[in-house]
Amino acid sequence: MPQFNPKMVLFDLDGTLIDSVPDLHRAVNMMQRELGLPERAEADVRNWVGNGIEPLVDRALTNTLAGGADRELFARAFEIFKPAYAETNGKYSRIFPGVQEGLDHVRSLGLSMACVTNKATAFTLPLLEETGLLAQFETVIAGDTLPMKKPDPAPLCYAAGWFRVRPRESLMIGDSISDVKAARAAGFSIICMSYGYNHGEDIRNYNPDVVIDSMAEFAGLIG
Numbered sequence: 001m002p003q004f005n006p007k008m009v010l011f012d013l014d015g016t017l018i019d020s021v022p023d024l025h026r027a028v029n030m031m032q033r034e035l036g037l038p039e040r041a042e043a044d045v046r047n048w049v050g051n052g053i054e055p056l057v058d059r060a061l062t063n064t065l066a067g068g069a070d071r072e073l074f075a076r077a078f079e080i081f082k083p084a085y086a087e088t089n090g091k092y093s094r095i096f097p098g099v100q101e102g103l104d105h106v107r108s109l110g111l112s113m114a115c116v117t118n119k120a121t122a123f124t125l126p127l128l129e130e131t132g133l134l135a136q137f138e139t140v141i142a143g144d145t146l147p148m149k150k151p152d153p154a155p156l157c158y159a160a161g162w163f164r165v166r167p168r169e170s171l172m173i174g175d176s177i178s179d180v181k182a183a184r185a186a187g188f189s190i191i192c193m194s195y196g197y198n199h200g201e202d203i204r205n206y207n208p209d210v211v212i213d214s215m216a217e218f219a220g221l222i223g
């Protein structure tokens with residue numbers, strides 16, 4: 001196992017810190033029912049999370065990862081989805097086992113910590129607040145904080161600039177191909193969680209530096 005000695009650690013949210021699929025699945029089906037469309041399986045919703053709520057709605061409407069729903073239907077659906085997700089957000093989701101130990105370890109090293117997610121700010125902040133995670137981070141970069149989301153490296157570079165650290169002193173913790181691509185493009189190291197969401201594919205196929213099953217393993221990896 002490689003050792004990491006970063007000055008800054010960035011954490012992805014959905015599939016890395018929090019299992020948010022139960023909330024998202026319920027909101028998707030509230031939307032589908034209101035539109036008179038078939039409900040979607042939780043296993044499918046799991047594979048559609050990670051690129052923000054717009055692609056999630058598009059994927060749910062078409063029942064495909066590729067999306068491509070009619071634009072008018074999408075616009076109507078999106079306006080139904082937002083209040084539905086506001087209602088379910090944080091109600092059924094849970095922090096993954098090991099997360100608190102991992103965060104405590106990184107904090108004990110005195111490293112800069114931020115959350116970098118593709119989830120929109122309006123849902124990210126209440127979810128972090130509800131789960132008690134908000135206070136763990138010095139800043140939160142959400143899906144609509146900048147014009148570009150992961151896999152673009154912009155949110156990661158922005159965080160590095162904010163903390164005044166170099167890319168090689170920076171570590172991303174994520175679960176998906178978007179996290180790996182963004183980290184590689186930004187020049188960061190990347191550790192992925194095996195339990196997360198990656199559109200149904202094993203994240204090992206994308207060669208992050210390390211794949212671990214629990215953040216409790218940070219103690220032997222970071223610092």
Ligand SMILES: O=C(O)COP(=O)(O)O
Pocket residue numbers: 012013014015049050051052053116117118119120150176
């Ligand atoms: O798809 C989303 O809304 C968020 O996904 P992320 O937290 O894994 O970036």
Ligand SMILES: [Mg+2]
Pocket residue numbers: 012013014015016050174175176196197
């Ligand atoms: Mg994720």
